[in-house]
Amino acid sequence: MHETEIAIVGAGPAGLAAAVEAAQAGAQVTLVDENARPGGQLFKQIHKFFGSKAHHAGTRGVQIGRNLLSEAEKAGVEIRLDTVVYGIYPDKRLGLACDSQSEDLKAASIILATGANERPLAFPGWTMPGVMGAGAIQTLINIHRTLPGRRVLMVGAGNVGLIVSYQLLQAGAEVVAIIDALPGIGGYGVHASKVRRAGVPILTGHTILAAKGDQAVERAVIAKVDSSGQPIPGMEQTLDVDIVGLAVGLSPLAELAWMAGCQFAHVPELGGWVPVHDEEMQTSLPGLYVAGDVTGIEEASIAMEQGRMAGLTAAQALGCLPSQEAEIKKIEVRQRLDALRVGSFGDARAIARQRILSLSVPQGIREG
Amino acid sequence: MRIEMHPILGEAQWGPKVTLMVDGKAVDAFEGEPIATALLAAGRRVFRHTTKRDEPRGVFCALGRCTDCVMVVDGRPNVRTCVTAARDGMVIETQRGLGHWGTEQILGEKGEQGHA
Amino acid sequence: MESMQEGVLTTGIPSQAELEASPGYPSAAALARGPIVVIECVQDIPCNPCELVCPNNAIHIGEPITNLPVFLADECDACSQCIPICPGQAIFRVDMTYAEEQAAVSFPYEFLPMPEAGNVVQAVNRAGEVLCDAEVLRVQQPRSFDLTAVITVAVPKNLAMEVRSMVRLPRPWSQGQRAGGL
Amino acid sequence: MNDDLLICRCQEITKAEIEEAIRRNDLRLMREVKRQTRAGMGLCQAKTCGHLVMGILAAESGQAPSEVEPDTSRPPVRAVPVRVLANRVADDDRD
Numbered sequence: 143m144h145e146t147e148i149a150i151v152g153a154g155p156a157g158l159a160a161a162v163e164a165a166q167a168g169a170q171v172t173l174v175d176e177n178a179r180p181g182g183q184l185f186k187q188i189h190k191f192f193g194s195k196a197h198h199a200g201t202r203g204v205q206i207g208r209n210l211l212s213e214a215e216k217a218g219v220e221i222r223l224d225t226v227v228y229g230i231y232p233d234k235r236l237g238l239a240c241d242s243q244s245e246d247l248k249a250a251s252i253i254l255a256t257g258a259n260e261r262p263l264a265f266p267g268w269t270m271p272g273v274m275g276a277g278a279i280q281t282l283i284n285i286h287r288t289l290p291g292r293r294v295l296m297v298g299a300g301n302v303g304l305i306v307s308y309q310l311l312q313a314g315a316e317v318v319a320i321i322d323a324l325p326g327i328g329g330y331g332v333h334a335s336k337v338r339r340a341g342v343p344i345l346t347g348h349t350i351l352a353a354k355g356d357q358a359v360e361r362a363v364i365a366k367v368d369s370s371g372q373p374i375p376g377m378e379q380t381l382d383v384d385i386v387g388l389a390v391g392l393s394p395l396a397e398l399a400w401m402a403g404c405q406f407a408h409v410p411e412l413g414g415w416v417p418v419h420d421e422e423m424q425t426s427l428p429g430l431y432v433a434g435d436v437t438g439i440e441e442a443s444i445a446m447e448q449g450r451m452a453g454l455t456a457a458q459a460l461g462c463l464p465s466q467e468a469e470i471k472k473i474e475v476r477q478r479l480d481a482l483r484v485g486s487f488g489d490a491r492a493i494a495r496q497r498i499l500s501l502s503v504p505q506g507i508r509e510g
Numbered sequence: 511m512r513i514e515m516h517p518i519l520g521e522a523q524w525g526p527k528v529t530l531m532v533d534g535k536a537v538d539a540f541e542g543e544p545i546a547t548a549l550l551a552a553g554r555r556v557f558r559h560t561t562k563r564d565e566p567r568g569v570f571c572a573l574g575r576c577t578d579c580v581m582v583v584d585g586r587p588n589v590r591t592c593v594t595a596a597r598d599g600m601v602i603e604t605q606r607g608l609g610h611w612g613t614e615q616i617l618g619e620k621g622e623q624g625h626a
Numbered sequence: 627m628e629s630m631q632e633g634v635l636t637t638g639i640p641s642q643a644e645l646e647a648s649p650g651y652p653s654a655a656a657l658a659r660g661p662i663v664v665i666e667c668v669q670d671i672p673c674n675p676c677e678l679v680c681p682n683n684a685i686h687i688g689e690p691i692t693n694l695p696v697f698l699a700d701e702c703d704a705c706s707q708c709i710p711i712c713p714g715q716a717i718f719r720v721d722m723t724y725a726e727e728q729a730a731v732s733f734p735y736e737f738l739p740m741p742e743a744g745n746v747v748q749a750v751n752r753a754g755e756v757l758c759d760a761e762v763l764r765v766q767q768p769r770s771f772d773l774t775a776v777i778t779v780a781v782p783k784n785l786a787m788e789v790r791s792m793v794r795l796p797r798p799w800s801q802g803q804r805a806g807g808l
Numbered sequence: 809m810n811d812d813l814l815i816c817r818c819q820e821i822t823k824a825e826i827e828e829a830i831r832r833n834d835l836r837l838m839r840e841v842k843r844q845t846r847a848g849m850g851l852c853q854a855k856t857c858g859h860l861v862m863g864i865l866a867a868e869s870g871q872a873p874s875e876v877e878p879d880t881s882r883p884p885v886r887a888v889p890v891r892v893l894a895n896r897v898a899d900d901d902r903d
Contacts, residue, residue: 199673202518239884243897244888262860269817277572288543290555311737312737313516336715400881401881481689517737517738
């Protein structure tokens with residue numbers, strides 16, 4: 143049985159930021175990730191981030207990831223890659239599987255930063271090779287430098303669909319069209335403008351009827367929909383594509399939080415079922431914290447700030463960080479978080495977040 | 511198709527070249543890259559056929575979660591090729607349904623073959 | 627109110643009305659004076675790198691950072707440092723005084739192959755439609771631009787407020803075989 | 809969506825089979841749908857179909873989405889071979 147003070151599950155933006163804050167506060171931190179490389183989705187974000195200077199705005203996501211990783215290593219975080227957390231057990235034990243061995247990791251506090259899962263969209267032919275998540279496409283092109291195909295239909299005009307379409311063009315593929323059943327574009331206008339300038343049509347009020355092909359995708363049939371989202375007969379068109387990307391939303395990957403017995407709330411604006419947490423990222427279970435998309439789908443910049451908050455709170459609860467110092471840092475984190483949730487894109491999420499906080503029982507800082 | 515030059519990622523630095531035996535045919539790969547990307551780069555998209563409908567399946571999530579990309583690797587079925595690193599000489603077969611166990615695995619002669 | 631069909635929310639392209647209503651868009655007078663920056667940022671996104679990078683404090687956002695960037699044309703010397711830093715690639719540069727018949731338009735560009743000064747490329751508008759052939763005057767790619775090149779092309783003056791990019795050059799290998807075999 | 813549309817990719821369970829099981833047995837919980845139809849029992853443990861099945865269950869049983877929770881989450885949350893689970897790192901030889 144391996145022991146540590148703070149165990150963090152998931153080395154994406156939230157997990158890395160939590161590890162940095164907690165380790166810098168003097169706590170012993172073990173950061174576990176099932177992948178061969180840390181950074182989660184961050185190392186696929188080759189575009190420049192929004193936000194303010196404090197959010198590293200204007201810096202590419204992959205560079206932010208490298209900076210965070212070196213900060214974590216400098217702060218003495220034990221990073222265990224290729225290690226799956228297959229279960230969470232009473233008295234804060236995690237079940238780890240690595241290579242061909244398994245072991246338990248006992249921690250005083252646990253931070254779950256397990257991120258999000260791509261939402262599926264079922265339509266005839268969706269199981270054929272060539273239909274894949276936008277996240278899958280981004281992984282293949284930006285991490286493994288391999289194009290899964292040449293001509294892409296992207297389903298979903300939110301930020302993910304727009305950004306991955308732009309990155310497909312950078313990788314040398316052609317994006318035949320981006321479609322979305324909604325009447326408007328969900329993502330930032332500037333992301334849409336980049337792909338429009340590059341000649342990619344965005345068809346709002348359209349849905350995919352089918353993917354077709356012999357053994358893999360060769361064509362896709364799309365159709366205009368009416369206001370209730372039903373395809374309008376006679377408004378179908380067939381596109382010559384070999385990849386259909388699905389960017390129809392994300393939802394928290396919260397299996398471990400369910401398993402631990404956390405209280406959950408259903409919040410559609412943040413991706414569905416989310417673990418209830420207070421402003422300091424504590425769940426309904428003492429000593430168990432959450433950070434990042436597992437708490438509700440927002441952006442990497444927000445995930446990093448939530449990670450910092452969770453790391454500070456966990457370190458404070460273990461007595462590693464004097465409360466006065468912790469409170470000052472947490473106020474800064476709160477300000478940076480609020481700054482990211484203002485404006486027409488952030489309002490709905492800010493309100494939804496308030497709803498979650500109202501459900502959480504104020505626990506204050508209790509010993510983990 | 512490989513992305514040799516990328517405006518942001520720059521020039522590719524591939525690992526050493528290795529060879530995978532896929533359904534009896536040699537396929538080039540770079541050591542350490544996922545088996546799945548080597549197959550995609552070789553224009554190969556069908557990795558398995560399902561149990562009930564014998565449907566073709568391939569990469570769907572590329573994150574090791576959906577398990578649609580599983581193949582028989584060195585005699586062991588249900589290996590997620592999108593998160594399993596390619597090694598020289600790997601024997602990879604299209605998986606039919608639940609897949610078959612290679613004799614070496616059952617007798618354990620090949621020894622431990624962990625997969626990420 | 628913007629009709630549902632036009633505008634950035636439905637087409638991804640800011641309409642002329644949205645552009646002119648935004649405080650980042652220079653006046654006709656400022657445009658006529660000489661090279662000037664054009665900020666096409668019409669949505670309240672939490673973002674302010676352009677404000678911080680400007681050496682002349684010609685861009686003001688303040689708090690909250692979702693304020694649209696206010697462009698002070700008199701302060702701007704068109705140094706273009708804001709163009710590559712904008713995460714939305716929504717900042718351009720226009721010089722209506724470049725020549726008798728032509729204006730010089732600069733835009734951010736992150737594709738390969740990269741054109742070179744002297745090439746003739748196809749200039750496109752915000753919808754990616756080809757408007758004219760255009761000579762490439764300059765391609766700026768200093769390290770400080772962090773891999774976002776700024777390309778300047780010469781176009782007829784009447785197209786200076788339409789041209790916002792160029793057709794991507796064919797990639798040497800892209801004429802190859804069609805992928806997607808079994 | 810037509811009826812022989814696959815919802816659970818691993819176990820190849822269709823939309824019609826799920827809807828019919830819910831209607832015929834008046835199902836209300838995800839674990840009931842899983843046991844009746846095997847949807848969610850495959851190698852990916854509902855990571856891919858979970859959302860779709862929850863949506864169908866809510867619609868078919870007349871419940872609001874906020875009343876339909878995922879099925880109980882049990883270890884292992886990733887496919888871990890039994891030989892790995894059995895091959896425990898002994899407490900003392902932990903480096």
